[in-house]
Amino acid sequence: MNGAPDGTDLPTGILLAAGFGRRFDPAGARDKLLETLPGGRTTVAWRSARTLAVALPGALAVVRPGSEALAQELRRAGCRVLEAPEARAGMGAALRAAVAATPQARGWVVALADMPWLSLELVRAVALSITTPDTIAAPWRDGRRGHPVGFGPHWREALLQLDGDEGARALLKTQPVTRILTEDDGAFRDVDTPADLR
Numbered sequence: 001m002n003g004a005p006d007g008t009d010l011p012t013g014i015l016l017a018a019g020f021g022r023r024f025d026p027a028g029a030r031d032k033l034l035e036t037l038p039g040g041r042t043t044v045a046w047r048s049a050r051t052l053a054v055a056l057p058g059a060l061a062v063v064r065p066g067s068e069a070l071a072q073e074l075r076r077a078g079c080r081v082l083e084a085p086e087a088r089a090g091m092g093a094a095l096r097a098a099v100a101a102t103p104q105a106r107g108w109v110v111a112l113a114d115m116p117w118l119s120l121e122l123v124r125a126v127a128l129s130i131t132t133p134d135t136i137a138a139p140w141r142d143g144r145r146g147h148p149v150g151f152g153p154h155w156r157e158a159l160l161q162l163d164g165d166e167g168a169r170a171l172l173k174t175q176p177v178t179r180i181l182t183e184d185d186g187a188f189r190d191v192d193t194p195a196d197l198r
Contacts, residue, residue, distance in 0.1 A: 013059030053078030090165025146187030
């Protein structure tokens with residue numbers, strides 16, 4: 001898989017959808033990403049994937065092997081799907097797999113599949129903030145970093161070193177981040193427990 005299959009100069013969207021969601025259901029019987037959002041028309045996964053796919057056509061979603069129903073939902077929303085065995089190890093491993101699968105990308109905008117209230121405008125704002133190869137960009141409000149996070153192509157090798165569940169947090173703590181000031185609650189709101197869907 002290569003990056004930017006639509007031929008634009010935009011970075012590649014990556015949707016991390018390989019988590020186990022144990023805080024949502026410790027027994028593992030319910031996949032929070034396949035839960036229906038209030039209103040009853042779309043799932044958490046579909047809404048998150050649709051936003052990213054519309055903002056960044058050709059976006060790539062990462063799932064664990066055996067997630068057929070989830071993969072189908074993500075494809076239906078417009079994402080390509082990467083089934084990555086190493087994604088079982090956590091968010092960092094899933095992100096590494098997606099970056100490895102998109103060697104021609106002009107950067108990456110990394111979103112989380114359990115954040116269905118993220119706006120299209122904010123995803124585009126992060127993408128358009130990647131103006132140099134070494135840019136890192138993210139939404140910011142009241143001293144807090146939100147999602148999605150954008151990385152210029154300079155960070156490819158660093159992202160390929162990620163492992164486990166830490167994600168790119170260490171990179172974000174040690175490097176300058178272009179702050180996109182926002183009041184958009186969707187950048188900070190996720191589905192962690194069943195109460196978050198009420």
